[in-house]
Amino acid sequence: MALQRSGSTGQGQRRAGRQPQPLPRHPGGGVGNDDLGTLSSWYVMATLGFQPVTPGSGLLALNSPRVEAATLRLGDKSLTITAAGAHESLPRYTRSLSVDGAKHEATWIDVNDLRRATSLNYELSSTADGLSWGTARDAWLPSTSAPLKxxxxxxxxxxxxxxxxxxxxxxxxxxxxxxxxxxxxxxxxxxxxxxxxxxxxxxxxxxxxxxxxxxxxxxxxxxxxxxxxxxxxxxxxxxxxxxxxxxxxxxxxxxxxxxxxxxxxxxxxx
CATH class of the missing domain: 2.60.40.10 (Immunoglobulins)
Known part of the structure; x- marks a missing residue:
């Protein structure tokens, strides 16, 4: 997430994609290292394209999904996530993102905005070369300890x-x-x-x-x-x-x- 705050979104996507690899599905992997469900919950959210930042802040950092499509039931509505070209183990990089059809440049989203949204559409790339999404300062993940003034x-x-x-x-x-x-x-x-x-x-x-x-x-x-x-x-x-x-x-x-x-x-x- 520090990389999401520095404009280095390519590095952030690469690290997020590699993070689950040291925890394979056997006793030497995730079993016993799950922190009472914290890591498995993070894995599910990061796989879908977002992850929590600071508890209680309501900020969700955005990353390239590891699945091409998913539908979430949030109360009485649905949120559809699409990411053509997503891969379970190979890194993918966000070229652009739209929320309900509107361009979304920020590398984060407020949890309330996510609850109201009906669609997140990621456009992915297999390389970070030439990508600009999330690199502008105003798109960086905001600080909860040194907020915008x-x-x-x-x-x-x-x-x-x-x-x-x-x-x-x-x-x-x-x-x-x-x-x-x-x-x-x-x-x-x-x-x-x-x-x-x-x-x-x-x-x-x-x-x-x-x-x-x-x-x-x-x-x-x-x-x-x-x-x-x-x-x-x-x-x-x-x-x-x-x-x-x-x-x-x-x-x-x-x-x-x-x-x-x-x-x-x-x-x-x-």
């Missing part, structure tokens, strides 16, 4: 023109995030998928819907403004972390609040 900035113009008496979609500005000073990779931009945010907006004290749209390393804030009377309107925007980024970890950043004005006119400036 971020400095977040909401870039919003102090005065903005909008259309008079016409409901409209309006881009307020963007939100960017960098790793905090004193943490690993300080100053580096944090990808939007790694740190999702949510925003709330009030105009003259009334709540207005606003959504954060991922744009690479930034998030674009788009408000669904109602029809406004002519003149100035006071707006207050607050940006917060959207849910738990690392399960069991403290808040990544404190809420960021900024005030600005909306000026409604018949011919808003471009």
């Amino acid at each position: 971020a400095d977040v900035t909401a870039s919003v113009k102090a005065s903005q023109d909008v259309h008079l008496k016409k409901a409209t979609e309006h881009t307020l500005g963007t939100v960017s995030a960098v790793r905090s000073a004193g943490t690993s990779g300080a100053g580096e931009a944090i990808a939007s998928w790694r740190l999702p945010v949510q925003a709330t907006l009030t105009v003259d004290g009334q709540p207005v819907p606003v959504r954060a749209v991922a744009k690479g390393d930034s998030r674009e804030l788009v408000a669904s403004l109602p029809a406004l009377k002519g003149g100035k309107h006071q707006a207050v925007l607050t940006v917060r972390q959207a849910g738990g980024v690392d399960r069991g970890a403290p808040e990544v950043f404190a809420p960021v609040t900024t005030s600005f004005q909306l000026f409604a006119s018949a011919r808003p400036a471009k």
Whole structure:
């Protein structure tokens, strides 16, 4: 798992594939060395393509499965895992992974996300050469002892023109995030998928819907403004972390609040 946290996913896949080999099915192997079922449980999970990290954290490290297909019953739903080309004893390397059809770059998954998922589709390779899955810093397995901390900035113009008496979609500005000073990779931009945010907006004290749209390393804030009377309107925007980024970890950043004005006119400036 340390290799999963260093960007060396190829080495991690190789080690995970070799791990069961010193414990063959005879008295000198796994029998008597099972740690009350811990190792056999790990073997089953790792064979399926995931393994627990820190007890209680809810983090599961992802690795290349050793079976081509499996279906798990999780409560009243099913999770299907596919990995064409998987092999019981030869190492295989993850070229890409999708969860419910969506690209998944991280080398880990939250157990709650796994419970909600219906499919994990691994694309495997027989060699680690040229593979990039899981190598970006934001894809590394997070630390439960030194969790992600971020400095977040909401870039919003102090005065903005909008259309008079016409409901409209309006881009307020963007939100960017960098790793905090004193943490690993300080100053580096944090990808939007790694740190999702949510925003709330009030105009003259009334709540207005606003959504954060991922744009690479930034998030674009788009408000669904109602029809406004002519003149100035006071707006207050607050940006917060959207849910738990690392399960069991403290808040990544404190809420960021900024005030600005909306000026409604018949011919808003471009």
